[in-house]
Amino acid sequence: MxxxxxxxxxxxxxxxxxxxxxxxxxxxxxxxxxxxxxxxxxxxxxxxxxxxxxxxxxxxxxxxxxxxxxxxxxxxxxxxxxxxxxxxxxxxxxxxxxxxxxxxxxxxxxxxxxxxxxxxxxxxxxxxxxxxxxxxxxxxxxxxxxxxxxxxxxxxxDRPDTTKSGWEDAVIAQVERRGRDLGLRFDHAALEMLVHLAGEDTRQLDSEIEKLSLYVGENGRVTEDVVRLLVPLNRAGVVFELGNAIGRRDLRRALELVRTLIYQGQNAIGILLAAVVPRVRNLLLAADLLERHPKLPRGSYGSFGGALERLPSSETAHLPKKKDGSGLNVYPLFLALNEASKFTLPELRAALKACLEANLKLVSTSIEPQLVLERLLVGMLTKKR
The missing domain is CATH 3.40.50.300 (P-loop containing nucleotide triphosphate hydrolases)
Incomplete structure (x- = not known):
């Protein structure tokens, strides 16, 4: 059955x-x-x-x-x-x-x-x-x-409320349980990508997990590349992939995805605020945490979350909270830990400032919106010599 x-x-x-x-x-x-x-x-x-x-x-x-x-x-x-x-x-x-x-x-x-x-x-x-x-x-x-x-x-x-921070946690836990039932092992990046592509839609999630199981076989490993190959890339998926490209510092892929979103008729300010700013902010917060607390565990989400909760409130007061007030929104920071090492802290601070400047250009000038976003990405993701 x-x-x-x-x-x-x-x-x-x-x-x-x-x-x-x-x-x-x-x-x-x-x-x-x-x-x-x-x-x-x-x-x-x-x-x-x-x-x-x-x-x-x-x-x-x-x-x-x-x-x-x-x-x-x-x-x-x-x-x-x-x-x-x-x-x-x-x-x-x-x-x-x-x-x-x-x-x-x-x-x-x-x-x-x-x-x-x-x-x-x-x-x-x-x-x-x-x-x-x-x-x-x-x-x-x-x-x-x-x-x-x-x-x-x-x-x-009830479906998780995707307007609230941390909605992914509950869905991710359920995907992992379903994966264990089928003998699947999900990489962290693959798990996050699947949840963001299928969202809170139970029927689609179940269908995608069955498809992944057929592809990798029993006791198979599901990687980010496998999810990217098999799971359709909807609008939310393109936005998510853009954030991933920024985290990987992959300028070519980031530019392709911005052009895809613009071609689909998406608003440039929406792209900036939904995909670019959140990822840059999480990268900056993760990099700052690692500089101040270099012994924070990185290998396990549970260990990282527990260590973060044990820090003094003065060290975590600036970190994003779940909208229901139940605690810190840990998962996005955990995912940004390894990506943050691709940037320096000054680069990330400059990137966040550049996002603000791009936002001002989009609302107050007549510069082509796609050009504003492309300039922003080139400035953020090009490695300085």
Whole structure:
């Protein structure tokens, strides 16, 4: 049986004293693939043995309008109120619910009052009736969500928020676990490249890992070159590759990638702020750390992160933090450690200053944007004689 890659899963159990908590299960989240997989597995586990179709009621929960939402609510209540045809147990599965979200349909009275009516009735179900819900996006300000959290066993499968620093950490850990299942060994650079190319898309990540496994074989090693060969280079991938080219001090590749992005219609300021500035800043921070703390471990991400956390706060106050405030955003600095040795500290300080000057030229002059970026890269990446 094929194992599927999974992103971070948070599970919240209802309290033991909640009415109906034992027979109401909700699988929710923005990771559609994982929600569907988990709900399907639970439906098989919760279905009464040897009941066939008579022991299961499946209601499609995708509402296209307020009227349609009302029909779904009525069908669900009818299914919950109907006793098993031959006695014994029964499963009611409200599938692919979309009206708990903050949407046009989700804000209607039919959705708000309907979901509350369903939960009010489900809370009083006899033990032999199981109620399963699979839900996509959820508006957590809704009273229905708060009630659901109290009366049900809620299992959350959300995609990582790529707008927050450090989102890669959770996905990287999952890719490594999936790789171990298939006997793959990822180089650090290959792992980072794969995550940035596929992003938080569970389906694409799983597909790409399967492809890599077929290519390198069992107990194979996945290198950066293998990922570059097999995984499609989307816009995010080009931006990521540009950062890598800067880190490798590969001027020719950096110029090619800038021209590719400009040809694709990308904004020059966006390229500067998304690809160039973050990499230069991380290189500068990494080089500065190594100069002040030359004994910091470089071989292991965990060891480096632990050593960094043990430094006095005065030594790390300037380092980037995760947006949720849970600690330092360590991974980009770890990846920049080896690349930083290709530059001197004065070169990196000058490069960051040059980025500021390029930004000013892009917003305040009529110089061709591509020319501004190319001049910046030539000045940064050309080794001084």
């Amino acid at each position: 094929k194992r599927q890659f999974g992103v971070v899963m948070a599970v919240k159990k209802a309290s033991a004293t909640s009415g109906g908590a034992g027979n109401i299960i909700a699988v929710v989240g923005t990771d559609d693939l994982r929600v569907k997989e988990a709900a399907l597995k639970l439906s098989k586990e919760l279905s009464p043995p040897d009941s066939g179709d008579f022991g299961n009621d499946v209601i499609e929960g995708i509402a296209e309008s307020a009227e349609h939402c009302g029909q779904i609510v009525r069908s669900t209540l009818d299914a919950l109120q109907t006793l098993p045809f031959f006695g014994g147990g029964k499963l009611v599965w409200l599938k692919n619910v979309n009206f708990l979200a903050d949407s046009v349909v989700g804000r209607t009275n039919a959705a708000i009052e309907g979901m509350e009516a369903i939960l009010d009735y489900a809370e009083k179900l006899p033990p032999e009736i199981k109620f399963l819900m699979s839900v996509g996006a959820v508006d957590k300000r809704r009273a229905a969500w708060k009630k659901l959290s109290k009366v049900a066993d809620v299992r959350v499968f």
